[in-house]
Amino acid sequence: MTHYAIIGSGITGTTTAWVLRKKGYDVTVFDRHRYPAMETSFANGGQLSASNAEVWTNIGTMIKGVKWMFTPDAPLLFNPKPSWHKYSWMMEFASNFRNYKANTITTTSLAIESRKHMTAFAEEAGVEFNRENRGILHFYKKQSEFDHAHKVNELLAKGGLDRKRLTPDEVYQIEPAIKSKVIGGYFTESDFTGDIHKFTVGLAQAAAEAGVTFNMNCDVSDIDHDGDKPNVSWTDFNGARHSASFDGVVVTAGVGSRDIAARLGDRVNIYPVKGYSITVNMDDAASQAAAPWASLLDDGAKIVTARLGDDRFRVAGTAEINGENYDIRADRIAPLTRWVQENFPGISTENVIPWAGLRPMMPNMMPRIGKGKKRGVYYNTGHGHLGWTLSCYSAEAIGDIIHSQHNQ
Numbered sequence: 001m002t003h004y005a006i007i008g009s010g011i012t013g014t015t016t017a018w019v020l021r022k023k024g025y026d027v028t029v030f031d032r033h034r035y036p037a038m039e040t041s042f043a044n045g046g047q048l049s050a051s052n053a054e055v056w057t058n059i060g061t062m063i064k065g066v067k068w069m070f071t072p073d074a075p076l077l078f079n080p081k082p083s084w085h086k087y088s089w090m091m092e093f094a095s096n097f098r099n100y101k102a103n104t105i106t107t108t109s110l111a112i113e114s115r116k117h118m119t120a121f122a123e124e125a126g127v128e129f130n131r132e133n134r135g136i137l138h139f140y141k142k143q144s145e146f147d148h149a150h151k152v153n154e155l156l157a158k159g160g161l162d163r164k165r166l167t168p169d170e171v172y173q174i175e176p177a178i179k180s181k182v183i184g185g186y187f188t189e190s191d192f193t194g195d196i197h198k199f200t201v202g203l204a205q206a207a208a209e210a211g212v213t214f215n216m217n218c219d220v221s222d223i224d225h226d227g228d229k230p231n232v233s234w235t236d237f238n239g240a241r242h243s244a245s246f247d248g249v250v251v252t253a254g255v256g257s258r259d260i261a262a263r264l265g266d267r268v269n270i271y272p273v274k275g276y277s278i279t280v281n282m283d284d285a286a287s288q289a290a291a292p293w294a295s296l297l298d299d300g301a302k303i304v305t306a307r308l309g310d311d312r313f314r315v316a317g318t319a320e321i322n323g324e325n326y327d328i329r330a331d332r333i334a335p336l337t338r339w340v341q342e343n344f345p346g347i348s349t350e351n352v353i354p355w356a357g358l359r360p361m362m363p364n365m366m367p368r369i370g371k372g373k374k375r376g377v378y379y380n381t382g383h384g385h386l387g388w389t390l391s392c393y394s395a396e397a398i399g400d401i402i403h404s405q406h407n408q
């Protein structure tokens, strides 16, 4: 049987493994962690959100970003320390301003497509992941932000998304738990939320039962190509080195993909854009009653939320341009906890779990899904701020590309 190696068992690797196995391939997944979904797919914002498909490659975002550099607690933190990768990536990011509209429209339609596949995968694999079908509510406190949202809405509509504009009363009707003063909102009924970690782990279990091999605790330390096939070398938990050749390889290694691609002669210019989340464990009935069920996006604070069952409330946001740095900084977590207290004072923030993850972001903010230069080399990576939303579409897409090569 044709044998594919998949490097990375986050959401992109696990969904790719699932699709390739269903198509009848032999699949071996490698990950440096002991379990799937231990990096960026661990505790993200939880939103399956076509309504958040706006790409960030926009002059307005850049101007805001520059202002935020001088504001403590701002949603963006930039470490100016010189690094060739950082500055060259930012130049390429700026060169993509011209593609802002087209990429937002495309991302919207891919996200809509992806949500359907996610529903199908969860049903086929029998995965429970605290899915909540209560839509995503964007709310606004400043007129300039609401005005920008109207323009974004035109692009989302071109991508096929039905998003309803709301008066403040309608915002409070949809989510009575919101107590702060808002000037309006947008509601996307078709968007939903869930726990990315539960979904990925559940799908990995189902994939293993279907015959996928998971080589965990295996750090892919090298990869080369003999002209015909890729050869993967890895170091296991005990430090022993191994290598094996495969008919093909799919790189789904998140922020590790750039380095692996370079070894294969491909340029996949992913930069790690750090974000933070808190998971508020709501152990008491009063907190549970005070927490919203609709998923929220506070556009001014750039904060997203998801209710994960009765007793967990996920709040995520911020972007930090600071290299491959996994530190969880107290000063970046504090604004998230404070946001909960300000907006939902009835929720106890006594029991809060902080987390940080690195968004694998391409400078055009579009995932890299397709073939590499060498035979049998494929990529499904670089999904940036929307990897959970786009993952099931992109796994199907790379599966189709791979399958079509075999049928030529």
Ligand SMILES: Cc1cc2nc3c(=O)[nH]c(=O)nc-3n(C[C@H](O)[C@H](O)[C@H](O)COP(=O)(O)OP(=O)(O)OC[C@H]3O[C@@H](n4cnc5c(N)ncnc54)[C@H](O)[C@@H]3O)c2cc1C
Pocket (backbone or CB within 6 Å): 007, 008, 009, 010, 011, 012, 013, 030, 031, 032, 033, 036, 037, 038, 039, 040, 041, 042, 043, 044, 045, 046, 047, 048, 049, 218, 219, 220, 221, 252, 253, 254, 255, 256, 257, 274, 275, 276, 277, 304, 316, 317, 356, 357, 358, 359, 360, 381, 382, 383, 384, 385, 386, 387, 388, 389, 390
């Ligand atoms: C704060 C925050 C909030 C977010 N909120 C949302 C949201 O609400 N909705 C949404 O759609 N998206 C959201 N995202 C984005 C989304 O979480 C990511 O795009 C997605 O998780 C990336 O998945 P991945 O599989 O590409 O990477 P990862 O999950 O990081 O998986 C890559 C895997 O590759 C492995 N790996 C890497 N290199 C090697 C190597 N050399 N050898 C072996 N293994 C290797 C790693 O161990 C890792 O397990 C958010 C991200 C952040 C940070």
